[in-house]
Amino acid sequence: MRKTGISIMAKLITLVKPFAGIMMITILMGTLGFLAAIGITVVATIGILHILGFFIMEWFPSLYHISFTLLIIAFARGILRYLEQFSGHYIAFKLLAFIRDKVFKTLRRLAPAKVDGRDSGQLISLITSDIEQLEVFYAHTIAPIVIAILTCSILLFIIGYESFVLGFIALLAYITIGFIIPFTTAKATREHGRNYRHEVGDMNSYFLQSLRGIREIILFEDGERRKSIINEKSIQANKSIENLKKHEGRTRAIMEATILSFSTIMLFVGSILCIYGYISFASFLISFITLISSYGPVIALSNLSNNLLQTFASGERVLALLEEEEVIKKVTTGAAVRNTDITLKNVNFAYEDEVILNNLNLELNKNQIIGILGKSGCGKSTLLKLLMRFYDVQEGSIKFGGDSIKYINTSSLRSTIAYVTQSTYLFNSTIEENLRVAKRDATMDEIISASKKANIYDFIMNLPEGFQTQVGELGDNLSSGERQRLGLARAFLHAGKVILLDEPTSNLDSLNENIILKSLKNHSQNKTIILVSHRPSTLSIADKIYHFNSRRVS
Numbered sequence: 001m002r003k004t005g006i007s008i009m010a011k012l013i014t015l016v017k018p019f020a021g022i023m024m025i026t027i028l029m030g031t032l033g034f035l036a037a038i039g040i041t042v043v044a045t046i047g048i049l050h051i052l053g054f055f056i057m058e059w060f061p062s063l064y065h066i067s068f069t070l071l072i073i074a075f076a077r078g079i080l081r082y083l084e085q086f087s088g089h090y091i092a093f094k095l096l097a098f099i100r101d102k103v104f105k106t107l108r109r110l111a112p113a114k115v116d117g118r119d120s121g122q123l124i125s126l127i128t129s130d131i132e133q134l135e136v137f138y139a140h141t142i143a144p145i146v147i148a149i150l151t152c153s154i155l156l157f158i159i160g161y162e163s164f165v166l167g168f169i170a171l172l173a174y175i176t177i178g179f180i181i182p183f184t185t186a187k188a189t190r191e192h193g194r195n196y197r198h199e200v201g202d203m204n205s206y207f208l209q210s211l212r213g214i215r216e217i218i219l220f221e222d223g224e225r226r227k228s229i230i231n232e233k234s235i236q237a238n239k240s241i242e243n244l245k246k247h248e249g250r251t252r253a254i255m256e257a258t259i260l261s262f263s264t265i266m267l268f269v270g271s272i273l274c275i276y277g278y279i280s281f282a283s284f285l286i287s288f289i290t291l292i293s294s295y296g297p298v299i300a301l302s303n304l305s306n307n308l309l310q311t312f313a314s315g316e317r318v319l320a321l322l323e324e325e326e327v328i329k330k331v332t333t334g335a336a337v338r339n340t341d342i343t344l345k346n347v348n349f350a351y352e353d354e355v356i357l358n359n360l361n362l363e364l365n366k367n368q369i370i371g372i373l374g375k376s377g378c379g380k381s382t383l384l385k386l387l388m389r390f391y392d393v394q395e396g397s398i399k400f401g402g403d404s405i406k407y408i409n410t411s412s413l414r415s416t417i418a419y420v421t422q423s424t425y426l427f428n429s430t431i432e433e434n435l436r437v438a439k440r441d442a443t444m445d446e447i448i449s450a451s452k453k454a455n456i457y458d459f460i461m462n463l464p465e466g467f468q469t470q471v472g473e474l475g476d477n478l479s480s481g482e483r484q485r486l487g488l489a490r491a492f493l494h495a496g497k498v499i500l501l502d503e504p505t506s507n508l509d510s511l512n513e514n515i516i517l518k519s520l521k522n523h524s525q526n527k528t529i530i531l532v533s534h535r536p537s538t539l540s541i542a543d544k545i546y547h548f549n550s551r552r553v554s
């Protein structure tokens with residue numbers, strides 16, 4: 001169900017309750033700052049009239065008082081503005097850290113199913129740009145709205161106190177400028193903004209793609225064609241920014257005209273009220289000057305609507321993630337894994353409506369290497385994910401010894417199993433650190449032994465700094481086979497009693513494959529090794545092979 005802007009805003013505000021105190025300070029400083037800025041104009045006008053001998057107000061018996069008051073207000077204005085900006089940004093960045101922390105904790109709760117799912121790519125944009133967009137909400141949206149409402153209410157009270165009619169005119173002016181104009185122009189603003197972002201995004205992604213594929217472009221002599229497409233896209237982006245700017249110009253003109261109109265109305269009505277003795281000249285002047293110098297906060301309010309929808313969309317996505325229920329509830333109290341003889345009985349599993357495993361029965365015993373053979377897409381990797389309990393089966397059971405996987409302590413389960421996926425992710429750190437991921441307290445001897453088993457030791461020793469070589473410095477120069485062998489070294493290092501290997505040799509030549517398979521065979525004592533592959537040569541070491549045949553095991 002889509003949430004309304006108000007409910008998203010309310011939720012985003014409650015999310016950051018711990019920062020309510022600082023937010024109050026920002027709002028207070030902002031309101032006082034605007035009042036000070038308006039006060040400068042009002043007091044200065046009184047000063048000028050004083051010099052001209054028009055009148056002397058009882059608050060300011062002399063020019064000296066006026067100058068002194070002006071000085072204090074001007075000084076206060078500077079300090080208040082600084083404090084508002086400081087606390088506003090302090091809160092925004094603290095909040096961003098706070099929300100990132102919350103999102104990260106939520107991801108840990110939702111992982112691994114969430115990061116395995118098909119929408120995992122969108123998570124990256126949520127973690128980066130959506131959270132960043134919330135800075136706009138916290139630093140430049142909530143506070144300006146409250147500041148504008150507070151400042152205008154105080155000013156309306158002052159003007160209304162001098163004259164009810166003039167107060168009413170000021171109220172109309174604030175509503176027109178702060179709400180009516182922005183909301184009537186918002187649709188077109190959004191459209192122009194969206195077009196512009198789309199054109200620029202399109203140009204950037206085409207440009208980046210061309211950079212990434214520069215080798216292919218040179219090889220296939222596609223440079224000229226790509227250059228002219230980039231040119232076209234850039235002209236398109238320029239056109240859309242031109243449209244956006246034109247629209248902004250028109251809106252600004254309407255805004256300025258409205259401001260002038262209300263000021264003129266105020267001047268006209270005020271003069272009549274003054275001439276006919278309904279209000280004093282001082283009341284008229286203070287009301288008029290107050291109104292014409294008070295558009296700042298309402299204009300700030302009107303500028304918000306441009307970004308507001310985008311901010312709400314980001315807020316909605318972040319909130320939806322924070323509120324998402326995990327597919328699998330972690331078991332923290334259950335028993336540890338006692339036995340690594342695994343049985344699957346009548347297992348049915350589907351990703352939403354897509355049935356993947358249908359009435360699956362397997363016996364996966366320790367001291368054995370069990371091969372799983374089958375066509376691409378038949379559910380081999382899914383089986384491994386079920387053994388890791390990334391997902392629960394919909395029907396049937398998976399048991400370790402006699403214990404159902406659903407009641408086994410999740411961290412014990414995960415530490416029992418070493419899982420080598422089809423692609424090995426390497427962190428931007430040293431080779432040693434990358435191997436240590438599998439066993440944090442491994443000794444150097446253990447790391448060396450695991451590297452030898454994965455036949456990657458000689459390669460590492462030939463690197464400029466051996467195990468201390470930064471993976472980042474190797475850039476894309478690590479071949480897929482080298483990555484895969486590093487992944488396997490992790491599995492050999494891991495002390496788990498169950499090893500799940502998903503196409504572990506797909507990128508290896510037969511020499512490397514033979515060495516690694518031999519190591520695996522030697523490593524299989526007391527272990528349950530499940531080897532998924534569609535290569536018969538890899539499965540030659542298996543003690544037992546299950547054939548997966550189009551979502552059914554034979």
Ligand SMILES: Nc1ncnc2c1ncn2[C@@H]1O[C@H](COP(=O)(O)OP(=O)(O)OP(=O)(O)O)[C@@H](O)[C@H]1O
Binds near residue numbers: 117375377380382383
């Ligand atoms: N998280 C997911 N959400 C929805 N569908 C998925 C998900 N992961 C895999 N699938 C789909 O489930 C089916 C089985 O995928 P799986 O990765 O288990 O196949 P596989 O036998 O290991 O294939 P391959 O040999 O190509 O790796 C595929 O059609 C795949 O697109």
